[in-house]
Amino acid sequence: MGAQLRLLRRRINSVKSTAKITRAQELIASSRIVRAQQRMQAALPYEREITRAVTGVVSNAASVDHPLTVAKENPAQAGVLIVTSDSGFCGGFNANVLREAEALRGLLESRGLTVLPFVTGRKGVTWHTFRQREMGGSWVGFSRKPAYADAKEIATTLIDSFKEENGIDEIHIVSTEFVSMLTQNVVVKRVLPLEVEETEATEATAIPPYFEFEPTAGDVLESLLPRYVESRIFTALLQSAASEEAARRRAMKSATDNANELMRVLTQQMNQARQAEITQEISEIVGGANALADAAAGKE
């Protein structure tokens, strides 16, 4: 009995220290979400304006033929940028992104394209190297706090490959969109070639019927599009960073809750074992005393 008691006590201690770690992780993640959200908010105006500008150019200058806007007739290879996290402890965050990326790969392959993944985040890179998949590029080390320079580096690699004769013909992004603290969705977006949407112009989104360009529409587009791709990638990285922290907070919260529940059950078992031990000791003493008393009575 004594051994079982000691065993339970040891388990409780180990669960307790695990709970401390997960609780700390949960708190760290909570404080990081706020900062990640602020960074996301700060990048919003730039993205909105640049999207507006691109929409302005494309809808005004339909005659502009830029290699980045025109869909190739026979696309052969598609680049997929997969945004994952560097560290684990965040539940199904990476698994969800990678599952969606696999679904996209299946979809693209059914269209007869080969898929070249570009991966950010240590988890995604390990996933791909383990399966010996060829990658067009991989970046690690900034998933929690992406800088604009990181987005720029990724965009440059993608655009260079896009412009190459035998490079990629489409660029897709698979990343996690931050909706709220509780909801994050995996989204798949096509960045290039641009998707032209025919929409009804509303008051808020109305684009002026004409635009003057300095110097020409083509030149503007030439320097605008790379910035647009950078901005889209940067937004995806920021959203993914915020989502990662939110996912981590949730995973760590349930881990802490589970540890507390486990501790409660184990403590109960421990008390039971202790009680049983005491009861046994008492009955042993009583039994012994009775035996002595019987022996003494027999002598007389």
Added chain:
Amino acid sequence: MVIAKTVDGEIGIMPQHAPVLGVLVEGGVLRVKREGEGDLVAAVHGGFISVADNEVSVLAEVAELGSEVDVAAARDALDRAQASIEANQEDADAAIEAKRARARLRAAGEEV
């Protein structure tokens, strides 16, 4: 009134200006003339200016308000860039660096 420098030259935008989308030069100075207050000056490195619906938006890769420029640091950067240009005429990075430093100094109201 907003004054900016595009690759075609300086452009001044008054209220009710027609929609424009322009590419800004590397190392330009943007000036916003305001009524009743001093000018708002900023060093802007690359990017775009877009005018629509009586609204001017400047999208820059890097920008710095004139009042926030660290003059000593900018002068230092300029000196270093010029030194490396003298050492190597085809140093494109240094040329851009020098342009940026000059823009920052001009935005801060310094003579270059």
